[in-house]
Amino acid sequence: AAIVWQRDPARATLRIALAGVVLVAVGLLLHPVLPINKKLWTSSFAIFTSGSSALLLALCLAATRSGVPRLLAPLHMLGMNAILGYVLSVLIGIAGFRLFIGDASVQDWGFARLSSLIPDPHAASFAYALIALALVLAALVPFHRRGIHLRL
Numbered sequence: 001a002a003i004v005w006q007r008d009p010a011r012a013t014l015r016i017a018l019a020g021v022v023l024v025a026v027g028l029l030l031h032p033v034l035p036i037n038k039k040l041w042t043s044s045f046a047i048f049t050s051g052s053s054a055l056l057l058a059l060c061l062a063a064t065r066s067g068v069p070r071l072l073a074p075l076h077m078l079g080m081n082a083i084l085g086y087v088l089s090v091l092i093g094i095a096g097f098r099l100f101i102g103d104a105s106v107q108d109w110g111f112a113r114l115s116s117l118i119p120d121p122h123a124a125s126f127a128y129a130l131i132a133l134a135l136v137l138a139a140l141v142p143f144h145r146r147g148i149h150l151r152l
Contacts, residue, residue, distance in 0.1 A: 001057060013065075017058035023051025074137050081140050083150045088136045096132075 001019075005012040027036060027048025034044045063069060068076045078085050096107030104112070111128055118124040143149070 001054065013058050013061045016054050016061065020051045020054030020056075020058060023047050023054060025051075027051055077137065077140050077144045080149050081143055083152065084143065085136050085140055088139050089132065092132050092135055 001012075001016050004015050004019075008015075027044050027046075027050075030044035030047065034042050036042060036045045036048050038045055060072065060075070063072060093107075096110070097105050099106045101109045107128075110131070111124065114124040114127050115121065118127055
């Protein structure tokens with residue numbers, strides 16, 4: 001995608017989107033022979049997710065053609081400080097297991113509260129992940145406003 005972008009920025013979004021469609025189609029065509037399986041990282045999984053990522057990249061490129069809209073500002077903030085965001089997410093995960101409220105870890109306690117509000121376990125898990133992401137974003141806001149961005 002970076003090479004396509006460097007060579008012809010005007011047509012890059014379309015070309016990345018087309019590559020994404022082709023990769024998703026190839027991944028789905030391989031699925032009957034080689035099932036899409038994340039745990040095994042099958043070839044069909046890698047091809048399918050690469051295509052999905054290319055489609056999402058093309059969507060973001062199209063959405064940000066004239067600047068970053070307010071709706072995508074959190075993604076911009078995460079992208080500008082990806083290393084710090086990653087470190088914070090790991091620390092939040094560790095804290096969730098190591099800190100306790102009563103006899104339950106913070107993660108178990110929080111998930112039990114969410115499960116009582118949201119009966120579907122997949123939706124409750126997704127909500128928990130969104131809360132963790134919101135915590136990371138909240139921690140990144142002061143750094144982003146001051147122009148502090150960790151880089152390698």
